[in-house]
Amino acid sequence: MRFPESEFVTLPAPPGALAPAMEIPVRWRASPRARRIxxxxxxxxxxxxxxxxxxxTRRAGLALLEEHGAWAMERIAALAPAVDFAPGAELLLGGVPHRIRHAPKSRGGAFLDGTDIVVTGGIAFLxxxxxxxxxxxxKRRITVRVAPHAAALGVTPRAIRLKDTRSRWGSCAPDGTLAFSWRLVMAPGWVMDYVVAHEVAHLREMNHSTRFWAHVDRLVTVRExxxxxxxxxxPALLRVG
Structure with a gap:
């Protein structure tokens, strides 16, 4: 590609729509294995x-974007607001709203005080x-949940790792390493528990067979x-940080 990796593109309002034209961010991704745009x-x-x-060509990509412009504008507009890590910002922890409170003169790094996440030191470190x-x-909450599920199925994970994936909440590698998105810490505990059970069950069945789902349902009752x-x-969890 010989055009910018990222840019803003203005899409005209769909015919008959009351909404104005919308400028949206576009990222161009080269894909050698792709057969179509x-x-x-x-x-x-x-x-x-x-x-x-x-x-x-960029022109062909823009043609696809304009063809589905109404869909793109609708999906972008429907995204949850981005939440930055800043004093006063509110984010979920275990499904419960918590507020970031900056305490520059205190010590201790970052810790919980009720429903506040207290962050000490200079603002540059917040x-x-x-x-x-x-x-x-x-890591703490996930590890606590892995242990009983692994014991129930008679398996032992090789390691537990955290990632910041865009599309997967958890994964199980062939060597038995379990990986989870750190963003699960914002979800309710029962949701995290399901994801943990799902990946632990893969230590018994590296597939999504009937046997696999039987293991999951043995561990949790809230799958659906x-x-x-x-x-x-x-998707709102991906907008945090």
């Missing part, structure tokens, strides 16, 4: 991602300290509700 919404960055096969606190809390929660509320 495709488009998706990235909820984390709040942008349209257009995947381009070799020799595809963002990193909130991120570190959430990752540590996610948790999947629905992640479908509806999950």
């Amino acid at each position: 495709s488009m998706r919404i990235c909820p984390r960055e709040g942008e349209v991602v257009i995947s381009m096969p070799p020799r595809a 963002r990193r300290r909130v991120a570190d606190f959430l990752r540590a809390e996610a 509700a948790a999947v629905e929660w992640l479908r509806v509320e999950g």
Whole structure:
């Protein structure tokens, strides 16, 4: 590709629509294996991602974007507001709203005080300290849930790792390493518990067979509700931080 990796594109309002034209962020993604131009919404960055096969032109990508402009504008507008790690910002922890409170003269890094996430030290360190606190809390809560599920199925994970994935809440590698999105710490505990049970069950069945789902349902009873929660509320978690 010989055009910018990212840019803003103004899409005209659909015929008959009351909404004005909308400027949306577009990220162009080169994909050597792609056979056609495709488009998706990235909820984390709040942008349209257009995947381009070799020799595809920007003009062709823009044509696809304009053809589906109404869909793109609707999806971008429907995204949850972005939440930055800043004093006064509110985010979920275990499904419960918590507020970031900056206490520059205190010590202790970042810690919980009721429903406040207290962050000490200079403002320059606040963002990193909130991120570190959430990752540590996610690791603690996930590890506590892995142990009983693994014992129930008679399996032992090789390791537990945290990631910041865009599309998967958890994964199980062939070597038995379990990986989870740290953003699960914001979900209700029963939703996190389902994701943990799902990945632990893969230590017994590396597939989605009937046997696999039987293991999951043995561990948790909220599978359908948790999947629905992640479908509806999950994209908002990607807008945090």
